[in-house]
Amino acid sequence: MARKFNVAVAGATGAVGTQMVQCLEERNFPVELLRPLASERSLGKSVSFHGQEIPVEVLNENSFVGIDIALFSAGGSVSLKYGPIAAASGAVVVDNSSAFRMEPDIPLVVPEVNPDDIALYKNRGIIANPNCSTIQMVVALKPIHDAARLKRVVVSTYQAVSGTGQKAVTELAAQVRALLSGQEAEAKVYPYRIAFNVFPHIDVFLENGFTKEEMKMVNETKKIMGDDSIRVCATTARVPVFYGHSEAVNIETERKISPDDVRALLAQAPGVKVVDDPANRLYPMPLDAAGQDLTLVGRIRQDTSVENGIVLWIVADNIRKGAATNAVQIAEILAEKYL
Structure with a gap:
């Protein structure tokens, strides 16, 4: 009989934590015991798992x-405090925050891209889950990199409000209702109204003029791909969409590769679905990506401004593949190969 595992979910009542529990159930992860953990604010709440209501416990040592x-999935400060405690207790930690991502001895993993790096969990008992916008991009770029070697990546993102959390989802809905009723829209979560607006500001601005989110994409892509020579430039924007990040990605490769070659590669790539028939108005959209785990890729075309250039449009559900599902996929490999 296959072994079952005791699994804790820290931040179990948040948007990503809730989805983690749902993914464990959907994917039939071999759970012996599920321990949902959250702050004292969630005391009295429960999570639903395989038809049972499991009471949320307050996170402690x-x-x-x-x-x-x-x-x-409880935020960076919680991960920094409790991640090492969990590891010292004998658990393998899969952390969704940015706390450990760039630590040289902690693996940063997307299962379709660098599953072998999971073995490095033995260093500190911790595996980092990458940033949502990075995950969907590298899932699509890895097969191209293997075939033609990436030299340069320029990405512009159009990121859903759920990336900020449930409060932002609620705020967008409230703002839309207010504006359509002729009332003023109140902005609390973001510095500006997000309804019917777009702003190029995700996370804090750094001294180099980029935001922290943009530099996450730069640094994480290189680490996951295992190639520091790839040059990456990112601009990240927040758009009034509930679920699903979209990305316009322009790549330059060392060896020439045609759009048809890219389509053929991606059609065989794990975790990717090619949606690319513009003549019939078929292209990836957040509406289609929301609620599923595949990364949708379309608008695949030759870049007319550079010799070995390809342009792609990449969309994925940021709460699922961009966070919860990726973490559960890592757990599946851990359970199957290492524990």
Whole structure:
């Protein structure tokens, strides 16, 4: 009989934590015991798992005793404090925050791209889940990199409000209702109204003029791909969409590759679905990506401004593949190969 595992989910009542629990159920992860953890604010709440209501426990230093795998989605400060505690208790941590991503001895993993790096969890008992916008991009770019070697990547993102959390989803809905009723829209989560607006500002601005989100895409892409020579430039924007990040990605490769070659490669790529028939108005959209785990790729075309250039449009559900599903996929490989 296959082994079952004791799994803790830290941040179980948040948007990503809720989805992590749902993904564990959907994918029939071999759970012996599920321990949902959250702050004291969530005391009295429960999570639904395989038809049972499991009470949420308050996260503390003893929460990880007897736990095999701990999925974290409770923010960077919580991960920094409790991640090492969970690892010391014997759990393998899969952390969704940015706390450990660029630590040289902690693996940063997208299962379709660098699954072998999972073995490095033995260094500190922690595996980092990448940024949502990075995950969907590298899933699509890895097969192209293997075939033609990426030299340069220029990406512009159009990111859904759910990337900020449930409060932003609620705020967008409230703002739309207010504006359509002829009332003023109140902005609390973001510096500006997001309804019927777009702003090129995700996370804090850094001294180099880029935002932290943009530099995450630059640095994480190189680490996941295992290639520091890839030059990456990102502009990230917030758009009034509930679920699903979209990306316009312009790549330059060392060897020439045609749009047809790219389509053929991506049609065989794990986790990717090619949606590319503009003549029939078929192209990836957040509406189609929301609620599924595949990364949709379309608008594949030759760049007319550079010799070895390809342009792509990439869309994925940021809460699922961009966060929860990726973490559960890592847990699946851990369970199958290492634990």
